[in-house]
Amino acid sequence: MQRSLEHKRAAQAQVPWAALRAQAHALKKDAIEHLGSLLAEFERNFIARGGTVIWARTADEAAERFIRICRDAGAESVVKGKSMLSEELELNERLRVAGIAAVETDLGEFIVQLAGQKPTHVIAPAAHLSRQDVGRIFERELKMPYCDDPQKLSLAARTLLRERYLKAGVGMTGVNFAIAESGTLVVVENEGNGGLSASVPPVHIAIMGIEKVIRRVADLDVFLPLLARAGTGQKITTYTHHFLGPEPGKRQYCIIVDAGRTNLLADPVLRESLYCIRCGACMNVCPVYRRVGGGAYGWVYPGPIGAVVTGAMLGTQEASDLPYASTLCGACKEECPVAIDLPRQLLYLRASAVESGAKGGALERSAIRRFAAAMSDAKAYQRAVSLLRTALAIGAALPIRFGALGRWMRARAIPKPARQSFREWWARRS
Amino acid sequence: MQAERGGMADVRAYRRGEQVAIFVPCFVDVFAPQAAIATVTLLERLGVHVSYPADQTCCGQPAHNAGFRPQARALADRFARTFAGFDWIVTMSGSCAAMARAGFAEAGASESAVAIGAKVFDLASFLIDAVGVTDVGARFPHAVTYHEGCHARRILESGDAPLRLLRAVRELTLVELPAAEECCGFGGGFSVEFDRISASMGEAKCANALATGAQYLVSGDSSCLLHLDGLVRQSGAALTTLHLAEVLAAT
Numbered sequence: 001m002q003r004s005l006e007h008k009r010a011a012q013a014q015v016p017w018a019a020l021r022a023q024a025h026a027l028k029k030d031a032i033e034h035l036g037s038l039l040a041e042f043e044r045n046f047i048a049r050g051g052t053v054i055w056a057r058t059a060d061e062a063a064e065r066f067i068r069i070c071r072d073a074g075a076e077s078v079v080k081g082k083s084m085l086s087e088e089l090e091l092n093e094r095l096r097v098a099g100i101a102a103v104e105t106d107l108g109e110f111i112v113q114l115a116g117q118k119p120t121h122v123i124a125p126a127a128h129l130s131r132q133d134v135g136r137i138f139e140r141e142l143k144m145p146y147c148d149d150p151q152k153l154s155l156a157a158r159t160l161l162r163e164r165y166l167k168a169g170v171g172m173t174g175v176n177f178a179i180a181e182s183g184t185l186v187v188v189e190n191e192g193n194g195g196l197s198a199s200v201p202p203v204h205i206a207i208m209g210i211e212k213v214i215r216r217v218a219d220l221d222v223f224l225p226l227l228a229r230a231g232t233g234q235k236i237t238t239y240t241h242h243f244l245g246p247e248p249g250k251r252q253y254c255i256i257v258d259a260g261r262t263n264l265l266a267d268p269v270l271r272e273s274l275y276c277i278r279c280g281a282c283m284n285v286c287p288v289y290r291r292v293g294g295g296a297y298g299w300v301y302p303g304p305i306g307a308v309v310t311g312a313m314l315g316t317q318e319a320s321d322l323p324y325a326s327t328l329c330g331a332c333k334e335e336c337p338v339a340i341d342l343p344r345q346l347l348y349l350r351a352s353a354v355e356s357g358a359k360g361g362a363l364e365r366s367a368i369r370r371f372a373a374a375m376s377d378a379k380a381y382q383r384a385v386s387l388l389r390t391a392l393a394i395g396a397a398l399p400i401r402f403g404a405l406g407r408w409m410r411a412r413a414i415p416k417p418a419r420q421s422f423r424e425w426w427a428r429r430s
Numbered sequence: 431m432q433a434e435r436g437g438m439a440d441v442r443a444y445r446r447g448e449q450v451a452i453f454v455p456c457f458v459d460v461f462a463p464q465a466a467i468a469t470v471t472l473l474e475r476l477g478v479h480v481s482y483p484a485d486q487t488c489c490g491q492p493a494h495n496a497g498f499r500p501q502a503r504a505l506a507d508r509f510a511r512t513f514a515g516f517d518w519i520v521t522m523s524g525s526c527a528a529m530a531r532a533g534f535a536e537a538g539a540s541e542s543a544v545a546i547g548a549k550v551f552d553l554a555s556f557l558i559d560a561v562g563v564t565d566v567g568a569r570f571p572h573a574v575t576y577h578e579g580c581h582a583r584r585i586l587e588s589g590d591a592p593l594r595l596l597r598a599v600r601e602l603t604l605v606e607l608p609a610a611e612e613c614c615g616f617g618g619g620f621s622v623e624f625d626r627i628s629a630s631m632g633e634a635k636c637a638n639a640l641a642t643g644a645q646y647l648v649s650g651d652s653s654c655l656l657h658l659d660g661l662v663r664q665s666g667a668a669l670t671t672l673h674l675a676e677v678l679a680a681t
Contacts, residue, residue, distance in 0.1 A: 326620065344536065359497060364496070375505055378486075410626070
């Protein structure tokens with residue numbers, strides 16, 4: 001991890017990093033502030049290139065429209081490039097129910113799909129699996145002899161996938177940038193699978209969240225070097241596709257999805273989370289994510305950005321614990337290539353959770369009230385300090401541990417109050 | 431790698447005779463008074479007259495970080511009343527300083543609280559940026575490694591201020607801490623609500639400190655030290671935690 005971070009820092013040092021990310025932040029801000037008009041401009045230009053635009057308010061609606069296109073095309077299988085939105089739509093499962101085979105073609109997604117799991121990182125879906133794990137999954141699912149050589153394993157996946165591209169009636173990709181002025185779609189990737197998914201089958205369906213639109217082609221000068229460096233430490237991704245409309249005799253669709261994004265848009269503080277370009281950098285540096293892994297966040301987006309968007313996108317209070325799973329160390333904010341102030345949003349969400357009653361049970365509320373009262377004047381403070389000394393002395397003597405002190409003491413020695421507080425020292429001194 | 435220092439580090443110079451108060455965070459008062467005593471000793475040795483407003487309690491960070499903003503605002507306003515009239519406020523916790531400098535505004539505290547909050551500094555930044563002293567005349571004949579708290583590093587943008595102070599200490603061997611920019615895992619309420627993750631982060635920090643071979647793990651942030659000291663004492667590791675002020679006050 002340390003080495004890959006150094007590698008990334010070196011890649012960042014090749015460009016005016018601070019200036020680029022300030023520019024990217026400003027460009028995203030402009031795009032999100034003018035989302036309505038930019039999306040309309042994109043739609044006009046995409047249609048002018050021969051494509052079809054479909055608007056979907058919800059994940060259900062998007063998946064239904066996707067399946068309808070597949071049925072109309074008579075597709076029995078869909079080859080899929082990497083897309084986190086597809087995870088939001090639970091597209092693979094929905095396609096299966098509709099009798100259509102979904103084939104993940106990104107190697108990480110392919111592995112995760114074979115294993116019957118979910119991605120645990122936005123750009124490295126199989127980050128939680130070792131090459132030995134992958135060897136065992138391939139042995140079990142592809143009936144091939146066990147091996148843990150990454151080269152051989154990827155070759156096996158590649159051989160199998162080549163024929164799936166040829167059979168598929170529909171190819172799906174996500175979208176990294178939808179450009180308003182040109183009506184074109186930009187997809188970056190490293191394996192070539194996105195290009196094949198989009199261009200081999202007779203129908204290409206691109207799915208994108210409403211926040212993916214940017215104003216100009218020239219804005220890519222800012223975003224592409226940032227995205228590659230922040231994501232993988234590359235100077236540029238291996239492939240940068242510009243989809244310019246359907247090839248002759250083929251069809252191209254773009255499904256533009258809300259699925260909870262307008263909840264973020266409506267909130268003056270959380271709106272900034274829509275600037276996210278899904279590079280995964282905030283997860284890579286997050287000490288909590290690195291210990292608990294992506295699965296622990298419970299939905300599609302893990303790490304700091306996941307802790308911010310999950311509750312609002314799903315419109316649920318169930319995720320109100322997520323913003324608390326952070327030390328507010330600020331590494332994510334420092335690393336974010338579009339300079340999203342993630343700690344500010346986490347704190348804001350904590351305040352919202354307390355205000356709405358989703359977080360802060362009776363016990364916690366009374367603890368904070370008592371704390372605030374104890375700190376509200378010097379006498380109350382003194383009383384609280386002597387109470388704390390007594391509590392710690394009892395806590396240290398007790399054989400059983402419970403409550404906050406018990407949790408503190410699972411790995412740490414009990415805090416030892418000094419014989420003389422500073423206040424007492426100062427009083428005696430003067 | 432040092433982060434670039436931004437707006438937070440632009441500080442005017444301290445002028446002799448200006449009113450300087452120390453803010454001793456509640457947990458320092460009870461658990462680590464030696465850090466506050468060392469701060470007073472050091473500042474007075476440097477000719478800075480220090481006051482301790484006896485009415486002080488807490489900056490409100492525990493309430494703010496838990497999401498209880500009305501309570502945090504009340505404590506911020508109280509802080510402002512206690513420290514009104516001082517030109518500088520120096521504290522032993524980078525995290526509490528960051529609460530005053532950035533958190534007061536974020537919690538929606540009054541304008542006067544935000545203005546007073548802007549006068550709060552961690553010790554290293556105050557010495558380097560305001561007083562303009564690097565060699566404080568200390569002597570500490572030991573090997574030391576330094577942990578900078580995240581809020582001093584990323585909110586106060588303390589840069590290499592603490593390291594410059596340590597490098598100027600006589601007979602002190604400063605050993606670089608690997609993965610220094612990583613959080614130690616304290617995080618206030620986080621340390622009990624997610625105690626296992628917190629401990630795992632802290633144990634990594636301690637392991638990195640131990641690997642340097644240093645006898646002392648020093649920090650400018652008493653909050654981090656409360657957590658790290660608990661871990662070190664529990665594990666029986668051959669490491670002692672110390673606040674930066676204690677090293678700088680040593681002669």
